[in-house]
Amino acid sequence: MNLTFFQQDIRYALRMLRKSPVFTAVAVGSLALGIGANTAIFTLIDAILLRWLPVQNPQELVVLARNPSQPSTSFAYPDYRYVRDQNHSYTGLIAFWDMGRGTSFSLPQQGGPSQLVLLSMVSGNYFEVLGVQPASGRVFNLADNEQEGGHPVAVLSHAFWKRTLGEDTGVVGRDILLNGARFQVVGVSKEDFRGAAVGVSPDVFVPIVMFRTFNPAADSWNSRSMWWLTVMGRLKPGVTRAQAEAEFGVLWQQILSNDPNRRPVATWDKQYNLDNTALVLSGSKGYSYLRKETAKPLTILMVTVGLVLLIACANVANLLLARGVSRSKEIAVRLAVGAGRARLVTQMLTESITLSLLGGIAGLGVAWMGVRVLMSFLPRRTFPVELHLSPDPRLLAFACGVSVVSGLIFGLAPALKASRPDLVSTLKSDGGSIIAGRWKRWDLRRTLVSFQVALSLLLLAGAGLFVRTLSNLRNVDPGMNRENLLLVETNIGQLAYQPQRERAFYDRLREEVQRLPAVKAASVAVITPLSGFQWTSTVQFETYQWKPDERPSVDVNAVTPRYFEAAGISIVLGRDFHLSDTLAVLPNRPERPPPPGTHVPDPPGPTRVVIVNEALARRFFGGEGALGRRLCFGDKWAAAETWEIVGVVRDVRYFDMRRSVEPMAYQPLHRQAGGFSGGTVCVRTSGDPHRIVEAIRRRVTEIDGSVSVTEAKTMEDDLDGSLLQERFVATIGGFFGIVALLLAAIGLYGVTSEAVTKRTREIGIRMALGAEASRVLGMVLRDAMVMVLVGAIIGIPVILGLTRYVEFLLFGVKAHDPITLVGAALLLLAVTALAGFLPAVRATRVQPMQALRHE
Secondary structure, X not given: OOHHHHHHHHHXXXXXXXXXXXXXXXXXXXXXXXXXXXXXXXXXXXXXXXXXXXXXXXXXXXXXXXXXXXXXXXXXXXXXXXXXXXXXXXXXEEEEEEEXXXXXXXXXXXXXXXXXXXEEEEOOOHHHHHOOOEEEEOOXXXXXXXXXXXXXXXXXXXXXXXXXXXXXXXXXXXXXXXOOEEEEEEEEEOOOOOOOEOOOOOOEEEEHHHHHHHOOOOOOOOOOOOOOEEEEEEEOOOOOHHHHHHHHHHHHHHHHHHOOOOOOOOOOOOOHHHHOOEEEEEOOOOEOHXXXXXXXXXXXXXXXHHHHHHHHHHHHHHHHHHHHHHOHHHHHHHHHOOOOXXXXXXXXXXXXXXXXXXXXXXXXXXXXXXXXXXXXXXXXXOOOOOOOOOOOHHHHHHHHHHHHXXXXXXXXXXXXXXXXXXXXXXXXXXXXXXXXOOOOOOOHHHHHXXXXXXXXXXXXXXXXXXXXXXXXXHOOXXXXXXXXXXXXXXXXXXXXXXXXXXXXXXXHHHHHHHOOOOEEEEEEEOOOOOOOOOOEEEEEEOOOOOOOOOOOEEEEEEEOOOHHHHHOOOEEEEOOOOHHHHOOOOOOOOOOOOOOOOOOOOOOOOOOEEEEEHHHHHHHXXXXXXXXXXXXXXXXXXXXXXXXXXXEEOOOOOOOOOOOOOOEEEEEOOOOOOOOOOOEEEEEEOOOHHHHHHHXXXXXXXXXXXXXXXXXXXXXXXXXXXXXXXXXXXXXXXHHHHHHHHHHHHHHHHHHHHXXXXXXXXXXXXXXXXXXXXXXXXXXXXHHHXXXXXXXXXXXXXXXXXXXXXXXXXXXXXXXXXXXHHXXXXXXXXXXXXXXXXXXXXXXOOOHHHHHOOO
16 A cells, blocks of 8 residues: 555545544544553553663663572672672672661751651662763762761762752762761762662662661671662673572572571471572562562553453444444445455555544543552552653553554454445445344344453453452451551651660650640550561560470560550450550660560569560460460570560451461560660541641651651551552452443443344334334343343353462452352343343334334
8 A cells, every 4th residue: 555545544534533423432432441541551560560770781680589489689788798709790799778768858058948868778889880870970989888887978869859959060069968967969870760679769879888877776787687688780791690590509508608697497497498599580670579569460450451452442343333334335336436345444444543543642641640540559668659650652652552453453354344245235225224134143243242241241250359359358357446546657767866865755755645635545666567567586485385396486566555555456464564664775776677586685674574465375375374474585495584474465467467367475665675766656546647647747846856757647558558459459450340341331232222223124013013012122132131141151261260360369259259250240231231221122112104114
């Protein structure tokens, strides 16, 4: 086809679409929804799973990990240095860790208000190995990361520099304050670089050796007991990932053998060999915790919206088939005067693709809105998810490609059918209408409707499973009253506070918050339910001996008095903590959380007391009662360092709504073995907790102007966050399930309505000969229900075969749950019956005399 014909076909297609505004609007709207949804999901998949890092030769990058079954990418700083210095596989090896948005940033020269920024700790060769050049000044070098605390230098991200400092080049060489500590800005990173962790956009980079400037309690940051860094390397030319993995395996075993604190492998540790199996992963797309948590849900949703697009294409194909009937005389005339069938098919495909491209353009708007909805469902940890989602050639190419393919899918069959009419009968007809043959004759339009019904049933069943899973999880009893519970986080853990000063801050803050109107109880806890943190400690009991295959540890939390009242956790036996239980303060405190088994003896003071949950009391003390019993934190029983159980509280699901409750011991905060820096303020209110957030912020500032509230959320927010994946799949899957159902109903309505129109004369004759309206109604509905039944027969085996692939997302419901399947089928039947009923009713109102004159 030459250019002239192509231009003619485009003009003709636009003219024909303009003459049929209703048809064009329905078709473009259906396609915009399908194409836009696919583009929105692909945008996230591209940003999280597919896009390469904007660095030099990203295909050479790898990430070190352990455990091929469940890869872990956390390493200790000495481990990183050993592999960096001993390997022969990499041109460079880097380490980094993102602290979260809790660091205070300000310019001392301006004296203005500070703001919270996301800080990233990086090795000195971080920018060099990644091949990231500065936009201004310089980036770090090896000398910037040598002596602990001796290199107060910083590199700003380009986005932060532009957003906050207005691209002021004079900032290079000036000082900034990070949590009150003075750092010199040495450079700004290049514009499109947002760090090596996908979904995280650091504002400021500082050397790893400055860690204790921001977390002074982390005494063991440079020991093997603290695994916190992600390690990434650039392979040397000619070195494969398999070779690098083999070498890393040898180096890792050397690290384990040379560990001065190494102990014999415990009998209960069945995972030891797997956990210490070295692994080298591709790093071309960067490191991302989002990848693990969203890969499967995004894939499932991509399949879902793909099926919705197929249903939309089937709908538009049905519309084109109906339109082809109305244009049959035009096509017959063109064939009669010598037009070739190939030329007609090409022209009609051009119309289809033009229609689809219009749907694609409208779909970009749907995608723009859809991406922002999808972003609200992405999991958040200690920092917000930030992805670069602006339109680029890849996304535009995807949308264009989907549009063209869709146009071919829904346009080819109607074009082939319309280009082969019965010339004699068509040219004899005045209006170009074709009188239907047998009512029950099956044709392509009915096949497409059955196809839509089958796909709709599949999507409805899947959405039903996801909705029931979400409902089941939300109905699980968490063991606490989650209503009207406010959780307030501060950045005090990053400030250079001595333990006594930190305790004084929290004591005063609790007192000030307790005085606020509508506050019932205020407390502080190291760990709150569903926060994502976990602390375990080795423990010994006076009446229970651990079996060789049991891990001798329990979950631990540290709280202040009235925590159980504030958190809505019932005290089953005994008492709460008293202020006298928390008098002793440890002078030196390790990082948060301490390594399992670490035991720091308390200084002399009041009796050590502990409160346990029901699970611990049942497992280790049976029916004899736990009150007054004693336990000891550590590897061995030490009578002089035991803790007395003074209370038993209700079991609470701290870590996952899917997991059973594990034994837990609560220690008094500021008296716990191996104290913490920082904590969460828990506030129980009599009304909406959000109303007191600003008052708490003011109290924090009044007590200490250097402390900032980094986050204020409710327990409901944490519950929603823990169920984010389930809400994501249930909400989006449910939405598109309903869309698919409506599209199928529209398709059924269109086919049935057209059939009634084409059979107007036949229906009139039947009515004239005495046929009852109910008989005509049944005849029309029967034909519609046959299409639905055929679709269901096709769809049910597909459902049984495919739903098992989403079983890992389900809770409290089986993949082949009959209730869900029957419910989806009944909903489909009800909607499609209504879609078929409307034209059936119209058929019963046909007047015989008008019908006999109908052509």
